[in-house]
Amino acid sequence: MALLIFGTLFLPACLFFIWYFHIPRTFPSLPIIPIYVPLLGLWSSMGQDEIYERWFRAPLEAHGAVIVWHAGRWSILVSRPEWLTDMFRNENLYVKAGSQVKNPHSVIATLVGDNIINSHQNWKLYTSIMKPGLQKKVFDTTSLLRQSNKLDDVLISKGKGSIQVNDDVQKWAVDVMGENFLALDFESLGNPNVVRLESLQSTIKATLFNPIYFTFPDLDRFSWLLSSRKHGYRIMREFDDRLYTRTMEMVRRTSKSDMVSHMLADAYLTKKITEKQFRDNLKITFLTAHENAQQLVNSMFWQLGTKLDVQSRVRDEIVQLSRVHPAPSQEIINTLPYLTSVVLELLRVFPPVSQLINRVAMQPAVLGGDLPIPKGTFVGWNAWLVHSNTAIWGADAREFRPERWGSTVEEMQARFRRETVRGTYIPFNAHRRKCLGQGFALLQLKILLFVLLGRVRWVVDPEYRLKLTPVGAPCFILSVPC
Numbered sequence: 167m168a169l170l171i172f173g174t175l176f177l178p179a180c181l182f183f184i185w186y187f188h189i190p191r192t193f194p195s196l197p198i199i200p201i202y203v204p205l206l207g208l209w210s211s212m213g214q215d216e217i218y219e220r221w222f223r224a225p226l227e228a229h230g231a232v233i234v235w236h237a238g239r240w241s242i243l244v245s246r247p248e249w250l251t252d253m254f255r256n257e258n259l260y261v262k263a264g265s266q267v268k269n270p271h272s273v274i275a276t277l278v279g280d281n282i283i284n285s286h287q288n289w290k291l292y293t294s295i296m297k298p299g300l301q302k303k304v305f306d307t308t309s310l311l312r313q314s315n316k317l318d319d320v321l322i323s324k325g326k327g328s329i330q331v332n333d334d335v336q337k338w339a340v341d342v343m344g345e346n347f348l349a350l351d352f353e354s355l356g357n358p359n360v361v362r363l364e365s366l367q368s369t370i371k372a373t374l375f376n377p378i379y380f381t382f383p384d385l386d387r388f389s390w391l392l393s394s395r396k397h398g399y400r401i402m403r404e405f406d407d408r409l410y411t412r413t414m415e416m417v418r419r420t421s422k423s424d425m426v427s428h429m430l431a432d433a434y435l436t437k438k439i440t441e442k443q444f445r446d447n448l449k450i451t452f453l454t455a456h457e458n459a460q461q462l463v464n465s466m467f468w469q470l471g472t473k474l475d476v477q478s479r480v481r482d483e484i485v486q487l488s489r490v491h492p493a494p495s496q497e498i499i500n501t502l503p504y505l506t507s508v509v510l511e512l513l514r515v516f517p518p519v520s521q522l523i524n525r526v527a528m529q530p531a532v533l534g535g536d537l538p539i540p541k542g543t544f545v546g547w548n549a550w551l552v553h554s555n556t557a558i559w560g561a562d563a564r565e566f567r568p569e570r571w572g573s574t575v576e577e578m579q580a581r582f583r584r585e586t587v588r589g590t591y592i593p594f595n596a597h598r599r600k601c602l603g604q605g606f607a608l609l610q611l612k613i614l615l616f617v618l619l620g621r622v623r624w625v626v627d628p629e630y631r632l633k634l635t636p637v638g639a640p641c642f643i644l645s646v647p648c
């Protein structure tokens with residue numbers, strides 16, 4: 167009888183688990199990160215930085231790559247710059263394959279769909295439509311100055327003492343994204359009423375980065391059983407519908423502009439793209455253009471609130487400029503060397519996109535001529551570890567030291583380009599698929615610092631302990647003595 171129960175119940179289950187969790191035999195011989203590591207967030211208070219430090223740093227620095235369980239499969243995570251450069255350069259061999267390919271049934275795939283960031287096949291089509299709206303030669307700083315002043319007003323209105331900034335930073339980031347890319351005024355910052363499209367973002371982040379579903383997206387298939395997954399799909403659909411409706415109303419009311427939303431709507435209405443492609447690209451613009459800025463600004467508040475010498479040195483530079491240019495243009499703000507070095511160093515020490523595994527080998531390949539990659543294997547990168555590797559960035563790699571970038575803006579820009587091409591500085595990725603919003607993101611942070619530092623000083627609350635979230639954002643408390 168016992169044998170029968172074992173044979174009918176346990177044996178199939180055991181065989182299933184062996185099949186599901188086995189590492190393909192064709193994988194190269196590399197260190198393996200234990201499968202429980204991505205789940206640590208469930209029972210420990212460890213931040214992502216501590217997890218990287220404890221489990222990833224030593225094997226990655228010694229071998230240049232590791233085998234890791236990610237989003238329901240074993241994948242290869244790379245940190246050796248020459249291998250990364252090979253991966254980024256050969257985008258037709260290591261092709262982009264986001265969750266819409268990896269786990270098309272999942273909650274995250276419902277959210278992002280097929281879009282300009284994760285698509286291989288349709289990338290050229292999407293880029294031809296959206297690029298002019300994402301990469302303007304010169305961005306007008308008027309709206310950035312106004313939004314940054316508004317964030318400052320809201321923070322100051324909270325009074326002196328300990329305050330938490332993350333919620334207001336998210337609202338600011340959503341409003342800035344809306345105004346500069348979608349021609350939508352969300353006006354969530356300082357609004358006593360809830361702006362649903364903004365407030366949904368916190369729910370979306372919590373739903374997506376739940377360690378158990380992030381690690382095992384196959385569980386999303388059981389939404390009929392798991393109410394949190396049912397809720398997840400509902401939230402993603404609500405976001406999709408609200409953004410679509412709001413954008414279409416705006417498009418009907420206004421004439422064409424150089425905004426991404428107008429360009430996408432035009433392509434949709436003239437049938438160059440489908441309604442789904444329109445919706446997916448609207449959503450990714452909304453997400454990527456606010457989320458990364460939000461994380462970077464959180465890191466900035468923390469870092470400059472602990473390195474007060476850096477805070478006052480940038481302030482001196484900014485105050486001097488503001489006497490001549492109280493509302494600087496992009497060209498003027500870009501002339502400040504210390505500000506430039508602070509922004510580049512923030513992106514090095516706190517890359518908002520700290521890790522991504524979203525490429526798949528189309529053929530059997532040999533990465534950098536050294537590492538065999540079987541066909542169909544997912545490969546990715548970890549910017550946090552590349553940027554903090556002492557063999558790459560020197561003995562002080564883990565310190566925040568803006569001076570390392572040089573003393574003139576030209577010198578800094580040259581180093582920025584050089585390190586990006588070499589695969590040693592990848593906050594925006596590199597080569598053909600590098601970030602199209604990079605220019606705007608740098609400007610956005612510079613203008614925010616220009617406004618903030620001219621009006622407030624802050625220190626990090628001594629009670630606060632820095633912890634990077636799964637997507638790399640420190641959330642914290644600080645005090646703002648005006």
Ligand code: HEM
Pocket residue numbers: 282283284293300347451454455456458459462517518519522524592593594595598599600601602603604606607
């Ligand atoms: C601090 C802010 C930002 C950071 C750190 C950042 C980072 C990145 C990274 C790492 C990638 C490559 C993703 C991958 O390999 O799959 C990327 C791609 C992209 N980013 Fe950003 N991003 C930022 C802001 C923005 C903004 C403001 C926009 C404007 C909408 C934007 C639009 C894009 C687009 C369209 C791509 C896809 C490029 C392509 O594949 O051709 N990003 N970004």
